Amino acid sequence: xxxxxxxxxxxxxxxxxxxxxxxxxxxxxxxxxxxxxxxxxxxxxxxxxxxxxxxxxxxxxxxxxxxxxxxxxxxxxxxxxxxxxxxxxxxxxxxxxxxxxxxxxxxxxxxxxxxxxxxxxxxxxxxxxxxxxxxxxxxxxxxxxxxxxxxxxxxxxxxxxxxxxxxxxxxxxxxxxxxxxxxxxxxxxxxxxxxxxxxxxxxxxxxxxxxxxxxxxxxxxxxxxxxxxxxxxxxxxxxxxxxxxxxxxxxxxxxxxxxxxxxxxxxxxxxxxxxxxxxxxxxxxxxxxxxxxxxxxxxxxxxxxxxxxxxxxxxxxxxxxxxxxxxxx
Amino acid sequence: xxxxxxxxxxxxxxxxxxxxxxxxxxxxxxxxxxxxxxxxxxxxxxxxxxxxxxxxxxxxxxxxxxxxxxxxxxxxxxxxxxxxxxxxxxxxxxxxxxxxxxxxxxxxxxxxxxxxxxxxxxxxxxxxxxxxxxxxxxxxxxxxxxxxxxxxxxxxxxxxxxxxxxxxxxxxxxxxxxxxxxxxxxxxxxxxxxxxxxxxxxxxxxxxxxxxxxxxxxxxxxxxxxxxxxxxxxxxxxxxxxxxxxxxxxxxxxxxxxxxxxxxxxxxxxxxxxxxxxxxxxxxxxxxxxxxxxxxxxxxxxxxxxxxxxxxxxxxxxxxxxxxxxxxx
Numbered sequence: 001x002x003x004x005x006x007x008x009x010x011x012x013x014x015x016x017x018x019x020x021x022x023x024x025x026x027x028x029x030x031x032x033x034x035x036x037x038x039x040x041x042x043x044x045x046x047x048x049x050x051x052x053x054x055x056x057x058x059x060x061x062x063x064x065x066x067x068x069x070x071x072x073x074x075x076x077x078x079x080x081x082x083x084x085x086x087x088x089x090x091x092x093x094x095x096x097x098x099x100x101x102x103x104x105x106x107x108x109x110x111x112x113x114x115x116x117x118x119x120x121x122x123x124x125x126x127x128x129x130x131x132x133x134x135x136x137x138x139x140x141x142x143x144x145x146x147x148x149x150x151x152x153x154x155x156x157x158x159x160x161x162x163x164x165x166x167x168x169x170x171x172x173x174x175x176x177x178x179x180x181x182x183x184x185x186x187x188x189x190x191x192x193x194x195x196x197x198x199x200x201x202x203x204x205x206x207x208x209x210x211x212x213x214x215x216x217x218x219x220x221x222x223x224x225x226x227x228x229x230x231x232x233x234x235x236x237x238x239x240x241x242x243x244x245x246x247x248x249x250x251x252x253x254x255x256x257x258x259x260x261x262x263x264x265x266x267x268x269x270x271x272x273x274x275x276x277x278x279x280x281x282x283x284x285x286x287x288x289x290x291x292x293x294x295x296x297x298x299x300x301x302x303x304x305x306x307x308x309x310x311x312x313x314x315x316x317x318x319x320x321x322x323x324x325x326x327x328x329x
Numbered sequence: 330x331x332x333x334x335x336x337x338x339x340x341x342x343x344x345x346x347x348x349x350x351x352x353x354x355x356x357x358x359x360x361x362x363x364x365x366x367x368x369x370x371x372x373x374x375x376x377x378x379x380x381x382x383x384x385x386x387x388x389x390x391x392x393x394x395x396x397x398x399x400x401x402x403x404x405x406x407x408x409x410x411x412x413x414x415x416x417x418x419x420x421x422x423x424x425x426x427x428x429x430x431x432x433x434x435x436x437x438x439x440x441x442x443x444x445x446x447x448x449x450x451x452x453x454x455x456x457x458x459x460x461x462x463x464x465x466x467x468x469x470x471x472x473x474x475x476x477x478x479x480x481x482x483x484x485x486x487x488x489x490x491x492x493x494x495x496x497x498x499x500x501x502x503x504x505x506x507x508x509x510x511x512x513x514x515x516x517x518x519x520x521x522x523x524x525x526x527x528x529x530x531x532x533x534x535x536x537x538x539x540x541x542x543x544x545x546x547x548x549x550x551x552x553x554x555x556x557x558x559x560x561x562x563x564x565x566x567x568x569x570x571x572x573x574x575x576x577x578x579x580x581x582x583x584x585x586x587x588x589x590x591x592x593x594x595x596x597x598x599x600x601x602x603x604x605x606x607x608x609x610x611x612x613x614x615x616x617x618x619x620x621x622x623x624x625x626x627x628x629x630x631x632x633x634x635x636x637x638x639x640x641x642x643x644x645x646x647x648x649x650x651x652x653x654x655x656x657x658x
Binding site for chain 1: 420461470471472473474475476477479482485486489490492493496497573574
């Protein structure tokens with residue numbers, strides 16, 4: 001089968017590529033062809049037995065989506081987006097990349113199907129940013145989508161298009177609302193959510209990390225490994241079970257910063273805890289206060305999606321997948 | 330003040346125009362200028378003291394929205410849309426008229442504001458079609474928007490854009506989700522919802538009407554007069570009270586077909602009831618089964634929106650506004 005990943009150069013795209021190359025199959029079918037697309041060149045995958053092509057495209061440019069759809073991949077992972085802060089700062093770019101590009105891709109698939117029957121699985125990564133406060137204590141599967149950012153608005157619109165295109169039979173879509181990915185590998189970045197990863201990743205490598213909020217702040221997490229698992233499961237499950245509601249809250253772990261630090265201590269000891277520098281930041285605290293804290297993702301759990309049950313698990317995964325099995329520092 | 334009505338030639342647009350002409354003011358400010366726009370020529374209003382201009386535009390054509398926004402109206406009522414059945418039958422046209430035109434209007438207002446400060450009130454008519462079954466017994470203000478039609482999808486996307494453009498300060502928007510308008514004046518049409526009006530309007534004028542569903546079917550109604558009242562109230566209320574959630578379920582009357590017929594009998598007697606021809610239609614019954622039956626529109630009620638409390642009231646309004654005060658037949 002032929003798998004297309006749009007947004008293949010991002011963190012989740014790279015991990016998904018690695019997983020597909022490692023498994024060599026998806027849902028019991030051999031992956032013979034991989035097309036890796038992004039606005040910057042994705043790395044050529046190592047050790048893949050099939051044909052892998054990397055592609056540099058901006059789906060918001062005319063013809064780019066049609067070119068990819070014309071390859072008629074069996075499964076399309078659409079992960080491409082600009083992040084929340086950039087979409088908020090640049091209104092036009094946010095709508096162009098996060099809405100128009102997605103719509104162009106969906107429409108290109110539909111147009112391809114008008115030429116001759118074509119009905120690929122489309123897995124779309126949405127976000128918990130589709131929800132805006134005020135929240136109930138746990139967000140249910142039937143909670144209103146009233147986003148408070150342009151990014152959340154764009155993701156919600158993409159979800160609606162995905163549902164309608166799927167309902168009309170233009171493709172077989174599923175949207176998954178990822179929790180905040182923790183522990184995000186790489187360097188600390190300026191995303192307001194960055195500290196959730198920084199406070200674990202950095203001390204586990206002997207580096208200082210800034211904690212801008214209080215220990216009572218609660219948030220919704222899943223590991224990068226869980227995120228890839230969600231994508232694979234979404235690509236292979238029986239979508240007849242979804243009914244008309246094709247966008248799902250993914251499972252995750254609701255935990256406070258204090259619980260994160262308790263887990264950090266179990267792995268890195270007092271030495272790791274001492275690397276946390278408390279620098280309260282009212283701006284970040286205010287942004288974070290508008291984010292979901294907890295979910296009751298009954299549908300996704302019933303459909304077999306799985307996330308971590310503790311921050312110990314999340315830290316273990318980071319140590320295995322990123323640190324070669326060893327806590328550094 | 331200058332009021333623009335987009336979709337002015339439709340039933341609600343005409344009634345809104347009449348009301349503004351009759352009142353001569355909106356929220357205590359004199360209406361000195363009316364621009365009436367639609368894809369077909371709106372009628373020139375009679376007896377209006379100010380300047381009225383009629384305009385034939387299709388907002389999905391390049392430049393059309395910019396032309397209207399350049400007039401810098403103080404209040405914009407955006408009522409234009411193609412109906413559910415047409416949007417379902419013609420996918421491209423539905424998205425072009427119900428999504429792209431609305432987005433073009435919103436974007437034209439934003440572009441106008443980039444030239445020099447401009448922040449009009451924008452009142453947008455949405456629909457209860459933004460909701461899809463399965464429903465709770467009463468739909469709350471926090472219920473998920475999971476539409477089951479392209480029309481409902483387009484209206485939901487429009488609502489999201491309205492919220493985001495308002496949040497960014499590009500205009501001061503409010504979206505109102507109208508109940509089914511009953512009693513809709515005019516001839517019976519082929520809309521699946523038409524019978525809700527037909528079974529009252531036709532017998533009250535001595536004509537036969539077909540009832541395609543059972544008497545236990547429950548639905549959500551408001552009179553044309555209530556709909557115009559919602560629009561006026563939405564144009565004049567303090568939007569600071571809305572917070573971030575600018576799209577509201579309007580109040581209405583939840584009633585069964587049986588309750589409609591009981592009210593009909595009180596106004597038209599047995600003679601009127603005998604004009605109902607029962608012709609069960611499984612297709613219509615199935616469509617109607619997917620529609621909302623009842624709401625708990627707490628926010629709109631608290632904000633002062635008002636609908637009818639009984640079908641007797643709805644029939645009285647029809648007799649006053651459409652039949653010159655007399656039951657015919």
